[in-house]
Amino acid sequence: GDSVTQMEGPVTLSEEAFLTINCTYTATGYPSLFWYVQYPGEGLQLLLKATKADDKGSNKGFEATYRKETTSFHLEKGSVQVSDSAVYFCALSRGSGGYQKVTFGTGTKLQVIP
Amino acid sequence: EADIYQTPRYLVIGTGKKITLECSQTMGHDKMYWYQQDPGMELHLIHYSYGVNSTEKGDLSSESTVSRIRTEHFPLTLESARPSHTSQYLCASSQAGNTEAFFGQGTRLTVV
Numbered sequence: 001g002d003s004v005t006q007m008e009g010p011v012t013l014s015e016e017a018f019l020t021i022n023c024t025y026t027a028t029g030y031p032s033l034f035w036y037v038q039y040p041g042e043g044l045q046l047l048l049k050a051t052k053a054d055d056k057g058s059n060k061g062f063e064a065t066y067r068k069e070t071t072s073f074h075l076e077k078g079s080v081q082v083s084d085s086a087v088y089f090c091a092l093s094r095g096s097g098g099y100q101k102v103t104f105g106t107g108t109k110l111q112v113i114p
Numbered sequence: 115e116a117d118i119y120q121t122p123r124y125l126v127i128g129t130g131k132k133i134t135l136e137c138s139q140t141m142g143h144d145k146m147y148w149y150q151q152d153p154g155m156e157l158h159l160i161h162y163s164y165g166v167n168s169t170e171k172g173d174l175s176s177e178s179t180v181s182r183i184r185t186e187h188f189p190l191t192l193e194s195a196r197p198s199h200t201s202q203y204l205c206a207s208s209q210a211g212n213t214e215a216f217f218g219q220g221t222r223l224t225v226v
Contacts, residue, residue, distance in 0.1 A: 032214075041220075043204050044215075045217070049214055089157070093208075093213065093215075100210070100211070102147070102208075104156075106155065106156045107155035107157075
């Protein structure tokens with residue numbers, strides 16, 4: 001079945017450091033890939049997405065590129081801020097016909113210290 | 115901004131009580147989902163619906179039940195709450211195809 005594996009946290013970085021959160025997936029067909037962010041006490045918000053191989057999703061300084069050859073979708077940001085402290089979820093969505101399945105990774109907690 | 119709402123945000127209730135968690139969306143999405151999120155953050159799909167009068171159980175077995183009488187409304191009910199039901203419950207919806215899901219803010223349930 002489908003699966004998403006992301007690096008375990010927590011990840012602690014100093015402000016302005018470079019961020020990478022690794023995500024790899026296993027799925028048949030051509031899934032869409034997503035990164036969601038969850039701030040404390042909130043639901044998940046879509047951060048960025050990519051729908052086909054070599055697509056790059058970007059938002060708020062975060063980027064991720066859909067790499068089909070390595071089945072990866074690593075999240076990167078060049079300079080993190082304290083306000084980026086949150087839990088980040090990698091996810092894939094795959095469907096055919098009326099059926100759609102969304103699979104989430106286990107989440108990576110990021111803490112950015114001043 | 116996503117138009118999906120969950121009420122209540124927080125609920126503390128005694129063992130044995132019946133509760134209903136509300137979820138409504140105004141985006142006209144056919145697909146709706148309920149996830150249970152444990153303290154370790156992992157999300158577990160417990161119910162989903164592909165449209166009115168369609169409900170299915172998810173990957174994680176749950177004693178809760180759901181109904182989908184209207185497109186915009188997807189309530190979750192626990193007939194008899196237990197402390198093991200203490201968790202955060204997240205509702206989501208999506209359009210057809212491999213599109214993103216939109217999440218509500220969640221209901222944090224505590225059963226004492």
